[in-house]
Amino acid sequence: MNITQEAEEQRKMAIEKLNNIQAESKYLYILDPGHGGMKNGVYQTSGKRSPIWDDGTQYFEGVGNREVAKKVGDKLKDLKIDFAYTVEPTDATDVSLKERVKWVNELPYKNVILISLHSNGASAEAAQGWEIYTSPGETTSDRIATVFYNRFQDKFLDRKFRKDTRDGDPDKEANFYIIKKTVCPAILLENFFHTNEYECKNILMTDEGQNKIVDAIIESITFIELNGIPK
Numbered sequence: 001m002n003i004t005q006e007a008e009e010q011r012k013m014a015i016e017k018l019n020n021i022q023a024e025s026k027y028l029y030i031l032d033p034g035h036g037g038m039k040n041g042v043y044q045t046s047g048k049r050s051p052i053w054d055d056g057t058q059y060f061e062g063v064g065n066r067e068v069a070k071k072v073g074d075k076l077k078d079l080k081i082d083f084a085y086t087v088e089p090t091d092a093t094d095v096s097l098k099e100r101v102k103w104v105n106e107l108p109y110k111n112v113i114l115i116s117l118h119s120n121g122a123s124a125e126a127a128q129g130w131e132i133y134t135s136p137g138e139t140t141s142d143r144i145a146t147v148f149y150n151r152f153q154d155k156f157l158d159r160k161f162r163k164d165t166r167d168g169d170p171d172k173e174a175n176f177y178i179i180k181k182t183v184c185p186a187i188l189l190e191n192f193f194h195t196n197e198y199e200c201k202n203i204l205m206t207d208e209g210q211n212k213i214v215d216a217i218i219e220s221i222t223f224i225e226l227n228g229i230p231k
């Protein structure tokens with residue numbers, strides 16, 4: 001297959017994936033569940049997991065990211081807000097960042113916002129809190145990130161919020177491939193630390209905690225749908 005054919009195939013696949021979209025909402029939200037999932041009991045990504053806790057439980061980030069993405073998608077469907085996944089939550093494949101970005105950049109739509117879903121890991125178990133990333137520089141993504149930051153802060157009053165306000169907004173900036181290479185506005189959520197026992201067991205591994213994350217994302221999206229992206 002030559003390059004043109006391959007690009008054509010990719011485009012066809014993108015459109016096929018989007019055939020349920022009714023273009024009812026202001027934006028098309030792309031949900032990007034980070035890393036791979038569990039295939040026949042085998043986690044598809046190295047690292048990106050919690051320690052095995054004293055009670056024998058363990059959290060796999062890519063699995064949790066898919067659970068959150070699925071719940072967000074289900075709610076968006078009910079709300080008739082257009083969305084698509086870079087990787088279907090039922091697909092455990094650890095699709096490369098390059099492929100994800102290529103797919104997003106070839107979408108035949110203008111008003112696209114990418115939301116990459118992750119949880120955080122650190123070698124120090126004490127590390128905790130929530131953070132949101134955009135690519136460096138002042139962009140539309142910063143203003144979208146502030147909407148998300150405020151909704152999460154309202155919902156998780158007892159948690160730490162790790163921010164960088166040197167540039168006048170609370171998001172952190174980094175050259176993460178998925179947010180740097182996508183041409184649309186893009187944010188990356190680090191939904192607490194799976195390496196912190198409290199956050200892992202009380203937020204990421206419980207329905208209640210996960211649902212709070214989902215609700216904060218839905219409220220952020222509905223805010224943008226109602227008010228547009230803040231100026």
Ligand SMILES: [Zn+2]
Nearest residue numbers: 034061118119
């Ligand atoms: Zn991650």
